[in-house]
Structure formats: C-alpha cells, structure tokens
Amino acid sequence: MDIVHPEVERYLLDLASSDDEPILLEMEQLAERDGFPIVGRLCGRTIELLARAIGARRIFELGSGFGYSAFWFARAAGSSGEIHLTDLDPENERKALDFLGRAEVGASVTFHVASALDAFADVSGDFDIVYCDIDKDGYPGAWEAARDRVRVGGMFICDNMLWSGRVTGSPGAPEDVRDGWTEAIDRTNRAIEADARYRQVIVPLRDGLIVALRIS
Numbered sequence: 001m002d003i004v005h006p007e008v009e010r011y012l013l014d015l016a017s018s019d020d021e022p023i024l025l026e027m028e029q030l031a032e033r034d035g036f037p038i039v040g041r042l043c044g045r046t047i048e049l050l051a052r053a054i055g056a057r058r059i060f061e062l063g064s065g066f067g068y069s070a071f072w073f074a075r076a077a078g079s080s081g082e083i084h085l086t087d088l089d090p091e092n093e094r095k096a097l098d099f100l101g102r103a104e105v106g107a108s109v110t111f112h113v114a115s116a117l118d119a120f121a122d123v124s125g126d127f128d129i130v131y132c133d134i135d136k137d138g139y140p141g142a143w144e145a146a147r148d149r150v151r152v153g154g155m156f157i158c159d160n161m162l163w164s165g166r167v168t169g170s171p172g173a174p175e176d177v178r179d180g181w182t183e184a185i186d187r188t189n190r191a192i193e194a195d196a197r198y199r200q201v202i203v204p205l206r207d208g209l210i211v212a213l214r215i216s
Contacts, residue, residue, distance in 0.1 A: 001164050001165030001166075001170070001172055001173050001174065003162055003164070003204050003206060003207060003208060009042070012042055013041060013042065016041050016042060019045065021103075023099055023102055023103040024071065024103075026099070027066065027067070027099055028068075030066070030095075031068065036065060037065070038065060038068040038069070039159050039206070039209075040205075040206050042206060044068065044069065044071070044072040045072070046203060046205060046209060047069065047072050047073060047076075047131065047209075048072040048073065048075055049076075050129075050211060051076035051077060051128075051129055052076045054154065054155065055128070056073070056076060056077055056081075056128035056129045056155075057077050057080055057081050057082060057128055058081075058082045058126075058128050058129075059082070059083045059084070059127060059128060059129045060083075060120060060127045060131070061083070061084060061085050061131045061133070062117065062130065062132040062133065062134050062142050062146070063086060063087065063132065063134035063135075064086055064087050064092070064096060064111070065096075065133075066092045067085060067092075067095065067096030067100050069131060070083055070100060071099065071100060073131070074103075074105035074106065074107040074109065075105060079107065080107075081106070081107030081108065082107065082108045083107050083108065084110050084119070084123060085109065085112065086111075086112045086114060086116040086120070087111070087113065087116075088113065088114070089113070090113050093111040093113050096109075096111055097109065116132075116134050116138075116142070117138070117142065117145055120145055120146070120149075121145070126150065126151045126154070127146075127150060127151065127154060128150075129150070129154060129155050129157060130149065130150055130154075130155075130156050130157070131157045131158070131159075132156070132157070133158070133159045135181075136160060136178075136181035136184050137178070137180055137181055137184045138184075139184050139185055140188050142158070142188075143156065143158075143191055143192060144191075147197075147198075150214045152214050152215065152216060153213075153214065154213075154214050155212060155213050155214070156192070156210075156212040156214070157209065157211055158188070158210045159206075159207065159208075159209055161185060161188070161189055161202050161209065162204060162207055163182055163185050163207065163208065167182060167185055167186045167189065189202070189210065192210060195212075196216070197214055197215060197216045198213060198214050198215065199212070199213050200212035200213070
C-alpha cells in the first residue's frame, strides 16, 4: 500500500535533489545496494527541519544503523550539538563514524554499541529530541522510556508509524513482517495520542513519521 503516490514521491524527491552531496549519496547508495532500511531523503529533510525549528542540540537516537538519520540531525544541531547513536552491530558504528566524520557535520557524536533502551537508560538527562527506529515490537517500551525525558518544547519522533498501511486493518494492506509488530505500532500511536502532555501528528511521508511535541 503506497502511503504517497509514486508520482508525487518522485516529484518531491526531484525537489529534494538540491541536497545531493557526495557523503549523503554514498549512504543512500549503500542502503539501496544492501537493502538496508533508512528513513530516506524526504523524512531526513523533515527531521532536519523539525530539529532546526526547535533549536535542538541534545538528541538521542533509539536505533541508528550506519548513521543516515544522524546525518540530518547533525546538520541541524551544528557544532554545539550532542547526538547519541545506538546499534548492536560494531560494523555500523565504524560506518557511521566514518560517514559523519567525512561529512564534517560538527556535532559531537557518541555511538553506543548496545541495546538502544539499555544505552538510553545509561545516559542521564533530558533531550530536545528522542528519535525511535528500532524493531517494531519495541516501540511501546521505547515510548514509555522516552516520554518523560523529552524536555517541554522538545519532540519524540518515530518512523514506520503507518507501516505500509497495515495499521489501518484494510484488506489491501500487506501481511505483517513479524507477528505482533503492527499491533505494537498501533498501540504506540494510541498511547502517544492519549498523553495530554503531547500534541502529535503522523506525517504521511514514506512509511509514516510521527512527530509528538511535548507541551507540558
């Protein structure tokens, strides 16, 4: 189930080609070659814009892969930024630090080769943005861990919240990738909506990006 009509997406990507630069293209080519899931160009531009809009400087990523989403956050945070990345694969740490180093993003980058939630628990303090892109059955726990550690005026952002339309329950939606993942995503969407401290919207780009602003 296409979230965005392919012709509309092609148009948006054509407009976004102004961001073409060697490191970014290299990361996108690596993802395509290896079939590695990344947030993609349009959502990348969105999270950069959101981070810039709230002056985000301290950002924690729950799930980082080889640093694609961190590239966009680092551009927003600038030289005073502090970005924490997480992934269980030390090879992704090597790739991420190489990409971000060559991109000269300026922000301070710390990569935790550990479970995302374990690493999050080990780093103290609140954050301007907590970004989530881990295995989908972990989404409810990620929201529970993060919701009290986003500062007022900060954001919880999470990818894959429409899940190729599976959350709709429509007969035309594809089967779940793994048992329980669709239910976990839907439960997280509803938990965020039910929290009166947050105002949220799902941006229907790529696979659905939830943006929850903490207002109190």
